Amino acid sequence: xxxxxxxxxxxxxxxxxxxxxxxxxxxxxxxxxxxxxxxxxxxxxxxxxxxxxxxxxxxxxxxxxxxxxxxxxxxxxxxxxxxxxxxxxxxxxxxxxxxxxxxxxxxxxxxxxxxxxxxxxxxxxxxxxxxxxxxxxxxxxxxxxxxxxxxxxxxxxxxxxxxxxxxxxxxxxxxxxxxxxxxxxxxxxxxxxxxxxxxxxxxxxxxxxxxxxxxxxxxxxxxxxxxxxxxxxxxxxxxxxxxxxxxxxxxxxxxxxxxxxxxxxxxxxxxxxxxxxxxxxxxxxxxxxxxxxxxxxxxxxxxxxxxxxxxxxxxxxxxxxxxxxxxxxxxxxxxxxxxxxxxxxxxxxxxxxxxxxxxxxxxxxxxxxxxxxxxxxxxxxxxxxxxxxxxxxxxxxxxxxxxxxxxxxxxxxxxxxxxxxxxxxxxxxxxxxxxxxxxxxxxxxxxxxxxxxxxxxxxxxxxxxxxxxxxxxxxxxxxxxxxxxxxxxxxxxxxxxxxxxxxxxxxxxxxxxxxxxxxxxxxxxxxxxxxxxxxxxxxxxxxxxxxxxxxxxxxxxxxxxxxxxxxxxxxxxxxxxxxxxxxxxxxxxxxxxxxxxxxxxxxxxxxxxx
RNA sequence: CGGGAUGUGGCGCAGUUUGGUAGCGCACUUCGUUCGGGACGAAGGGGCCGCAGGUUCGAAUCCUGUCAUCCCGACCA
Numbered sequence: 001x002x003x004x005x006x007x008x009x010x011x012x013x014x015x016x017x018x019x020x021x022x023x024x025x026x027x028x029x030x031x032x033x034x035x036x037x038x039x040x041x042x043x044x045x046x047x048x049x050x051x052x053x054x055x056x057x058x059x060x061x062x063x064x065x066x067x068x069x070x071x072x073x074x075x076x077x078x079x080x081x082x083x084x085x086x087x088x089x090x091x092x093x094x095x096x097x098x099x100x101x102x103x104x105x106x107x108x109x110x111x112x113x114x115x116x117x118x119x120x121x122x123x124x125x126x127x128x129x130x131x132x133x134x135x136x137x138x139x140x141x142x143x144x145x146x147x148x149x150x151x152x153x154x155x156x157x158x159x160x161x162x163x164x165x166x167x168x169x170x171x172x173x174x175x176x177x178x179x180x181x182x183x184x185x186x187x188x189x190x191x192x193x194x195x196x197x198x199x200x201x202x203x204x205x206x207x208x209x210x211x212x213x214x215x216x217x218x219x220x221x222x223x224x225x226x227x228x229x230x231x232x233x234x235x236x237x238x239x240x241x242x243x244x245x246x247x248x249x250x251x252x253x254x255x256x257x258x259x260x261x262x263x264x265x266x267x268x269x270x271x272x273x274x275x276x277x278x279x280x281x282x283x284x285x286x287x288x289x290x291x292x293x294x295x296x297x298x299x300x301x302x303x304x305x306x307x308x309x310x311x312x313x314x315x316x317x318x319x320x321x322x323x324x325x326x327x328x329x330x331x332x333x334x335x336x337x338x339x340x341x342x343x344x345x346x347x348x349x350x351x352x353x354x355x356x357x358x359x360x361x362x363x364x365x366x367x368x369x370x371x372x373x374x375x376x377x378x379x380x381x382x383x384x385x386x387x388x389x390x391x392x393x394x395x396x397x398x399x400x401x402x403x404x405x406x407x408x409x410x411x412x413x414x415x416x417x418x419x420x421x422x423x424x425x426x427x428x429x430x431x432x433x434x435x436x437x438x439x440x441x442x443x444x445x446x447x448x449x450x451x452x453x454x455x456x457x458x459x460x461x462x463x464x465x466x467x468x469x470x471x472x473x474x475x476x477x478x479x480x481x482x483x484x485x486x487x488x489x490x491x492x493x494x495x496x497x498x499x500x501x502x503x504x505x506x507x508x509x510x511x512x513x514x515x516x517x518x519x520x521x522x523x524x525x526x527x528x529x530x531x532x533x534x535x536x537x538x539x540x541x542x543x544x545x546x547x548x549x550x551x552x553x554x555x556x557x558x559x560x561x562x563x564x565x566x567x568x569x570x571x572x573x574x575x576x577x578x579x580x581x582x583x584x585x586x587x588x589x590x591x592x593x594x595x596x597x598x599x600x601x602x603x604x605x606x607x608x609x610x
Numbered sequence: 611c612g613g614g615a616u617g618u619g620g621c622g623c624a625g626u627u628u629g630g631u632a633g634c635g636c637a638c639u640u641c642g643u644u645c646g647g648g649a650c651g652a653a654g655g656g657g658c659c660g661c662a663g664g665u666u667c668g669a670a671u672c673c674u675g676u677c678a679u680c681c682c683g684a685c686c687a
Contacts, residue, residue, distance in 0.1 A: 025622090026621080026622085026636055027623090028622080050679090051678080109686080125686090126687095157687090159685070160611080161683090161685080172687070235686090340684075488687085519646085551644085551647090556648085
């Protein structure tokens, strides 16, 4: 089993540190922000070449290969077929799927270029287009389905902001798989199989990863789950119920909002609220609770056809808007892709040639006439209301007049109860929907894998079809499944390190054992060290020999930093044939004869990488 | 792209306010002493001060432009 671009078996199972090109740093380079990034740079694993572009040094390459090998095994076991697809992709393919513009214009993330003939090409950030076309051309019958193709290679994304070393880089190694099915049920079966395979992969690599419900984002499609490596430095927020039955990315998470405080219902009235533009100010001055207020947000949505749609979003004052949910709700409402949303500012009103709006005192019933004469905006509001706002019976809201609000309002005074959408952010402490006794907790995570049920979006767009049982052409049902290989390596460091350095899980460590000869000039130490090194090699253990003429302390520090799971120190007891066996993760030390040490290592290592 | 910051040997920094021709720690080379938790001493090598203009007798330092990098927001494996 081998692959041209990613050889997985090592000709070299062992190495002398003196020949390893190991350069460790004592100082943390200023560029590195999070621990895992710092440790990888200090340990000589990676070097930055440009923003978001890194060279993988020999030790790192071994780690990446270890991960690759585990991924290949699990993918192959789950019925995957490995391929290698081109990175340079013609624009017309992306135009047919409708993604060329979205991926290249504005804040598009595809690197793109023109060749000498003036043809446009993109550098692949993902491979749905290519694979869909390829399978469409190759597969003609439902009898040939399902198939699941995967590849492991470098992807390119012109990230808006590369960050955190390999966590968000512009060039990174990814495993991506695409499955093709004759029907939805079969897609679901493979999707579930992939979910199991993913759990296997992460646990075999020694990572604690949780599967969470996710938004399917720009890639599109129906069901989708993300695999998160839990870590405080993670960029994503995850909400999990205490019973473990529900977990979701905050973008997607649903929950039951806390009950609002009842607002005792007098007659509706207008109240003076000078300078009270925010919910906080209003509450403190008027002695209200945020849950008694309907807050109205004026926003602008950018639609794929270039139209600009003003929005009025109503949400309860104690709740926060989830923009991902809003975009999805809008896309459903309009039937067109919503590219982006942002708050409307006074400046924008001026440039549209509109009169001032009572921002800070908006009510859900702000008249469409405020949009009259807008230079490029649609001149009717699209009004959306979150459950929490729509369900209030008596509330305070803006009076559509500066420095005035209305007290004791109800929806019938505003033209009826609006349609309800789920637009709010689920938060730490909310109750879960499946069991109202379960509180949701917030954790941070690093997204290392994502699986999607794409459905027929791409196969329809690219007219990629097979002949079904009835003899009729039908677009494929598709799934797609990604794992960030290089990101995973860094996530492993984020999850497994201490003050002294990295503590690699043994399955993905660049070497399993490091034999440190404390004093290379001591003949008996040298002889015993070499003997151990040989013996471990003979037993197929991946072993490093630190034979450098450094002082012992330097070698210990380096061994801790680079994080080899087992360390054998050949030192002052070498004369009597004794060595120390140290476990990196907990610093546990055993004084053993060299034979015992070899035996212990064989036993422990074979048990831990089964 | 918006907001903030920084560019000085491989890495970490000082010097910039108040212009006078570049310094410290780590790393590197050689020698000696040391030798189980990043040793010590001595001697050395390495920098067009991000780049381009300008001001000046003279610019790392002042001015203008530009590029790059990092941090905070929108994107994602």
